[in-house]
Amino acid sequence: MLSKKTKYGLKALTFIARQEDDVPVQVGEIAKGEQIPQKFLESILLTLRKAGVLGSKKGKYGGYYLRHTPAEINMADVMRVLEGPIAMVPCVSLNFYEKCDDCVDEQECSVHKLMIQVRDSNLNVFKNTTLADLSFSE
Amino acid sequence: MLSKKTKYGLKALTFIARQEDDVPVQVGEIAKGEQIPQKFLESILLTLRKAGVLGSKKGKYGGYYLRHTPAEINMADVMRVLEGPIAMVPCVSLNFYEKCDDCVDEQECSVHKLMIQVRDSNLNVFKNTTLADLSFSE
């Protein structure tokens, strides 16, 4: 299951990407527009900012803005920030690899074999989908 | 993350598929061979039996066996039994569709767009991978 955190995060990014103006978008505005609990959204946007996806302006009339153009923001990066590793098991993760305790021969492990394929297939989707693809009708 | 339930279930299926003989395989044997808590494995194999993937023989010298040949068992079916719906959100699930509460226009929803692609890509992998692919070296 996709976490609410990721769902909200994606919606918020889309909301910001769809803004015409160049002024920062406020959390309250996004929360209202996308039906997201404001305090929860605050923490999510904070995470995205710390990861370098969003920038922020503090104080009155502050808010969040994209650090790059929507077409430059790919879902592999975003998903890693919001949802964690793309691989379903650590033993096939490119960025967070960990050996299984139990597994004797990784190459012979059926789970490993299957999850390698799932990882590749998902990575392909995420890498080739940008925030622009999600934000604008084609 | 892949649940332990699914991981153990896949390993157990592979273990059974690799058996030469035609005699039922006992839970204890699989648990020992694959380092899986026996009681936990019991409940998993029960689930697989109720779903029609495995058959069982009760009583002394009983155990579990595949209801079909490994080449006939595809991962889409197995994953749905063990891990639940393949889609990451109900609004893109083919077998368990549910409308989002919040979402006004499904076609315009960024999450929807992305998750459709993920579903298709995963489904493609799962449908085209059989237990035989996972169980035997090529």
Add this chain to the structure above:
DNA sequence: TATTATTCCTATCGATTTAATAGGAATTAC
């Protein structure tokens, strides 16, 4: 028929994760 070994079933438990809330500090525009 008694014994033994196995699947089958239900219930429970502890730990972890998730989703959300609370309260206020720090910062900035005006």
Add this chain to the structure above:
DNA sequence: GTAATTCCTATTAAATCGATAGGAATAATA
């Protein structure tokens, strides 16, 4: 100096996960 906003930390309630416990039902075999 005031109002509005992001930023930070802590807490909580509910759900899920992984595992365990105990025993009923069933079947082989001596």
